[in-house]
Amino acid sequence: xxxxxxxxxxxxxxxxxxxxxxxxxxxxxxxxxxxxxxxxxxxxxxxxxxxxxxxxxxxxxxxxxxxxxxxxxxxxxxxxxxxxxxxxxxxxxxxxxxxxxxxxxxxxxxxxxxxxxxxxxxxxxxxxxxxxxxxxxxxxxxxxxxxxxxxxxxxxxxxxxxxxxxxxxxxxxxxxxxxxxxxxxxxxxxxxxxxxxxxxxxxxxxxxxxxxxxxxxxxxxxxxxxxxxxxxxxxxxxxx
Numbered sequence: 001x002x003x004x005x006x007x008x009x010x011x012x013x014x015x016x017x018x019x020x021x022x023x024x025x026x027x028x029x030x031x032x033x034x035x036x037x038x039x040x041x042x043x044x045x046x047x048x049x050x051x052x053x054x055x056x057x058x059x060x061x062x063x064x065x066x067x068x069x070x071x072x073x074x075x076x077x078x079x080x081x082x083x084x085x086x087x088x089x090x091x092x093x094x095x096x097x098x099x100x101x102x103x104x105x106x107x108x109x110x111x112x113x114x115x116x117x118x119x120x121x122x123x124x125x126x127x128x129x130x131x132x133x134x135x136x137x138x139x140x141x142x143x144x145x146x147x148x149x150x151x152x153x154x155x156x157x158x159x160x161x162x163x164x165x166x167x168x169x170x171x172x173x174x175x176x177x178x179x180x181x182x183x184x185x186x187x188x189x190x191x192x193x194x195x196x197x198x199x200x201x202x203x204x205x206x207x208x209x210x211x212x213x214x215x216x217x218x219x220x221x222x223x224x225x226x227x228x229x230x231x232x233x234x235x236x237x238x239x240x
Contacts, residue, residue, distance in 0.1 A: 074218065077214070077217050077218075081210070081213075081214050084210060085207075085210055085211070085214065088203070088206055088207050088210055089207065091203050091206075092200075092203045092204060092207050095196065095199050095200045095203045096200055098196050098199075098200075099193065099196045099197055099200050102189065102192060102193045102196055103193060105189075106186055106189050106190070106193070107186070108181075108182055108185040108186065108189075110178075112185060113178050113181045113182055113185065114178075114181075116181040116184065116185055117177060117178075117181050121154070121155065121157065121166075121168050122166075123184070124170065124172075124177055124180060124181065125154050125155075125168035125169060125170045126151070126168070126169050126170060127166045127167055127168045127169065128143075128166070128167065129166070130159075130164070131161070132159060132160035132161035132162075133159050133160075133161045133162040133164045134158075134159030134160075134162075134164040134165050134166040134167070135159075135164050135165055135166070135167050136162070136163075136164045137163055137164060137165070139164075140156070140164075140165055140167065143167050144167065147169055148169075148171075150171045151169045151170060151171045152169060152170065152171075153167060153168070153169050154168045154169060154170050155168045156168070
C-alpha cells in the first residue's frame with residue numbers, strides 16, 4: 001500500500017547509489033530527492049523483513065470467571081449460618097456454665113449434710129421396717145431397753161402404717177455419720193456432673209460439625225474470587 005507520493009516515486013526508481021552519474025555530479029535539489037527516496041526504500045525493506053513468514057493464530061486460554069465474587073458468596077452463606085452458629089454457641093456456653101457451677105458446688109455444706117441425714121434416715125440408721133408398720137406401740141420400750149451393744153437410739157419416727165414407730169439406731173458417732181452423708185452427697189453430685197459433661201461433649205461436637213461445614217463452604221467461596229479476574233497471564237504480552 002502506497003502511503004504518499006514520495007513512496008510512489010521510490011517504488012518506481014532505482015536507488016541513487018545504483019545509477020551512474022555521467023555528469024560527474026548532481027544538482028543539490030536532485031541530491032535531496034535521491035537521498036529521501038533511498039531512505040524510504042530502506043524503511044520499506046526493513047518493515048517487510050520484520051513480518052512473519054506465516055500467520056500464527058493465538059487462542060486465549062479459557063478462564064473461568066464466576067458470576068458471584070467472594071464477598072457476595074460469603075455474605076449469602078453467613079446469612080444462613082450465622083443464626084445457626086449463634087444458637088449453638090448459646091447452647092454450648094449454657095452447658096459449659098452448668099458443668100462449672102456443679103463442679104464449684106460439689107462440696108456440701110454442714111447444713112446440707114444435716115439435711116441429708118434428716119431427710120433420709122433409712123439410709124444412715126438401722127431400724128425395723130416390718131412392712132411399714134415398724135415397731136408396735138407396746139414393743140417400743142422393750143426395743144429401746146434392749147438395743148445391741150455399741151448402738152444408740154438416734155431418733156424415733158411414726159411408722160408409715162398403723163400406730164407403730166420406726167426406732168432408728170446406729171453404732172456410728174455424729175462425725176462418722178456426717179462423713180458418710182458427705183460422701184453420698186458428693187457421689188450423687190458427681191453423677192450429675194458426669195451427665196452434664198456428656199451433654200457438653202455433645203454440644204461441642206455439634207458446634208465443631210457446624211464450623212467444619214462453614215469452613216468447607218468458605219474454601220469453595222474463595223474460588224469465586226475477583227482476584228482471578230485481576231491476574232494477567234504473560235501469554236498476552238508474548239503474543240504482541
